Amino acid sequence: MDDLIVEQEAIMLARTTESVRMREEAQSVLAGGVASSWQDAPPCAVWIDRGKGSRIWDVDGFEYSDFHGGFGVGLAGHAHPAIVEAVQDRVTKGTHFAQPTEDAIVVGRELAKRYGLPLWRYNNSGTEATMDAFHLMRVATGRSKVIKVEGSYHGHHDAAQVSVYPRIEQAGSVEQPNSVRYSTGIPDPMAQLTIIVPFADLAAVERALATHKGEIAGMIVEPIMMNIGMIPPPAGYLADLKDLLHKHGAWLTFDEVKTGFGVAPGGATELLGVTPDLLCTAKAMAGGLPCGAIGGVPELMGLIADRTYEQVGTFNGNPLTMAAARATMQSVLTGDAYRHLDRLREAQVSGCEDVLKRYDLPGFVRAFGAKGAVIFTDRLENYRDFLNYDDQWGNAHWLYQHNGGAFLPPWGKCEQWTMSVQHTMEDVNCFVRNFETFARALRGGTIA
Ligand SMILES: Cc1ncc(COP(=O)(O)O)c(C=O)c1O
Secondary structure, eight states, X not given: OHHHHHHHHHHHHHHOHHHHHHXXXXXXXXXXXXXXXXXXXXXOOOOEEEEEBTEEEETTOOEEEEOSHHHHTOTTOBSOHXXXXXXXXXXXXXXXXXXXXXXXXXXXXXXXXXXXXXXXXXXXXHHHHHHHHHHHHHHHHTOOEEEEETTOOOOSSGGGOBSSSOOHHHHBOSSSBOOOBSSTTSOHHHHTTEEEEOTTOHHHHHHHHHHTTTXXXXXXXXXXXXXXXXXXXXXXXXXXXXXXXXXXXXXXXXXXXXXXXXXXXXXXXXXXXXXXXXXXXXXXXXXXXXXXXXXXXXXXXXXXXXXXXXOOOTTTTXXXXXXHHHHIIIIISOHHXXXXXXXXXXXXXXXXXXXXXXXXXXXXXXXXXXXXXXXXXXXXXXXXXXXTSOHHHHHHHXXXXXXXXXXXXXXXXXXXXXXXXXXXXXXXXHHHHHHHHHHHHHTTTOOO
């Protein structure tokens, strides 16, 4: 595996010379030579020139089927005609007033219909959406602590930056993990207000509620974990979790920043049939423009309405993002689009499963809606399993896909593919072909 990675990194570097040059040029003005730290992955940050449909082109002119989707944003694909039209129309009428426009009502109705929650507010990112959720649960209960799952990522505000990817030496016991701050930028007293539990472990939540009796405002959970591969919850877990939290006067927030729109029209809430008290979404909701949203039950969102909690932001409900969000929900992410995604997903999953079997590789495929991942380990049910999962597999797979013209997110074992409504079977075939090239290389070039 190590040899294959060295070889594939050399191939990648040899054809991304302009990316390397731009990265060097950028170092003088951008810290680390990139615009966000996770845009940089070994062997080099790939600089993009443009995108159209399911394809993107890097600055060296190399074309890819885009399975990265800008970290899960790209359900609409690139330059979708409906988004282009909506943005072009809005841009000529002014793009910012810090006063609401009609599209905000239309988008709110769409969100309410998809997620079954009546009241919404907007912001600009997943981070802002989950930050509002932490605040709102605290305001509603007068309590300070929030339960979070070990290994989940909910954005980069203080309360969420706890036990994101803790090292095993720091993580504490499996049953009662430590609250480990992601960096020293998070004050430790702040981190101690975020109580950590393993995924899908109700007993651990019950223990946390007992240990911190009367102090827990609520819990935030990704209904399908998506930043440590892909982990669905066991049957009944989310419904029981909601009941348990309510029994203790605490609230349940779903972080659907990644799952929202991606796994079903109404996200994991629709797919799994449990409606939370608060729901955060962002990424795919505005067809590639930066937008976030928080929705919830009247008991919580009413605290915004009566101004107990001032949910604010200069760009909240920005006219351009609202126009794009309206077009995304009304014209792009339609029933037909999800049926198309279902067909693509089935083909990609069965293609990858076939390769795993024929080449006798470890692992399995998980996929929901537009999203999926090949998981190169026998068991992935929580963060401790993730720690035992050798990341060289995902890394090598990423390189093979990249050199074969399919752009996956880097950080192989953390991330997953995202397909867009503009993907076709040609894109799927490219992905499966690259996967077989990787499998064959691992098996010493023998064709199964
Ligand atoms: C589940 C989840 N929540 C929140 C966030 C933060 O979103 P943003 O990067 O838009 O702030 C992310 C980003 O990857 C995410 O995956």
